[in-house]
Amino acid sequence: MSEAKCCCCESDGSFNLAEMENDTVLCRCEEVTLGTARKWIAEGYDTFDEIKRMLRVGMGPCQGRGCRDILLREISQITGRPVSELSPGTIRPPVKPIKVSLVARDYTGGDKK
């Protein structure tokens, strides 16, 4: 952090920034904040899949498209391992949500709708 102080309140901004970030929503689909994820990463749940299993991060309708990279960056920062070495977790089909009736095999013999 630089030495620069805020012009009106003398704060150097660093502490508040981290606090503010903790309230930031990391996974919008499952409404999980960065702070919650950071707490569990620090508790040893320091892989994508462990955080996913604990907090459902990445299990929402977008299947992690909105949160995967942010979570991997957090894990990298806390564990000191580069993102390239982290397992990105499993991406599960169907990659885009599809309607039940579109795939259903109607085993009573009727039309497929």
Added chain:
Amino acid sequence: MSWKKTADAVVIGGGMMGIATAYYLKKLGVKDVALLEKNTVASGSTGRCAASFRAQWGGELNITLGKACIDRFEHLEEHLGVDLDIERYQNGYLLVAYTDKQFEQFKKNVALQNSMGVESQILSHAEAMEICPGMCVDDAAGFSYYKRDGHADPMISTFAYQEASKKIGVRIEKFTEVTGFKVGDGCVRGVVTNKGAIATDTVVNAAGPWAGRVGALAGLNIPAKGERHEILATEPVDWGVCPTMLMSFEPDYYMFQRPHGSILAGCGPNMYRKEAAPFDDYEMEDSWNFLEHMTGHLNKLLPRTRGIRVVRQWAGMYDITPDLQPVIGEADEMKGFWVNVSGARGFMFGPVAGEMVAEKIVKGSTSLPIDEFHWRRYAEGRFLVEPSIA
């Protein structure tokens, strides 16, 4: 972290069966307990399962244990002293019989369950419709129901044991794969892993679907292997689309709605795969055939699901044994080598089976009966019979 080369007991496998065993071993006074998991805790079958629990079994032993499991799940967080919510939800299993023969069996099961303090019921079509309005089961012969059956979150329940175990000092080593054993004079002497060896005289093989493979590393024939089972989840929808666990053994299906809103649905491989059983299948691949078949069942049974979207599907493994019943005990051929395999119900049985195996190891006796589950029964030609499985 430095590698500790000794332990008083080593548990292999970080699913519900293993983590619960490790927790109760430590709780019952074993000083240095290590749990070894080749991946991460809850990454195997446990984290992929439907996480349902029931007392509606047909055999006395299973009813006794099933009931104990419900008692435990109802108070799991307090029991473990952890600040987590396992998202337990109890609105019964509604079991559907499609033939008179099945329905006769349900009636026998309910009579036995009632005699053992499980207040299950036989329901009429109208009564069943009240529990699950909107379902389409005109072809059913009858129903049974027990309101305390239910489900929970599989990962958080397992992590609840992990957190409780960490608190009391169980050593949990993830990314640690057992690759061999040290044995001598008919006793186990230690385990060998990708991280190093640990000397110990007590090992619990709780590797679930992999328990046969782990046993083979010690030269033992443990009759447990994997069989791929698939499941799907829909997007969260309004509450009430499937408010109970709707399940049938023949045809084989189950479906239920989690408190979070998603509907989960699954069935056994014989419903959509062409290969002949038995499967010996360690691929975690999911299939289009399953998706097509299962959505068909969903549409038919719960017509309101037609417009709902499937967001995920995945596969896990049943830990299967020759009679689909648990395989539990100390190997006759090797002192100190214990096995704790559930027979494809490890989520619900884990918390109780783990405690019983720990009791047996520490005290030599158990408060609930598990001795029948020793796999020497197969050599003696005895198979356990359980009518309430698919």
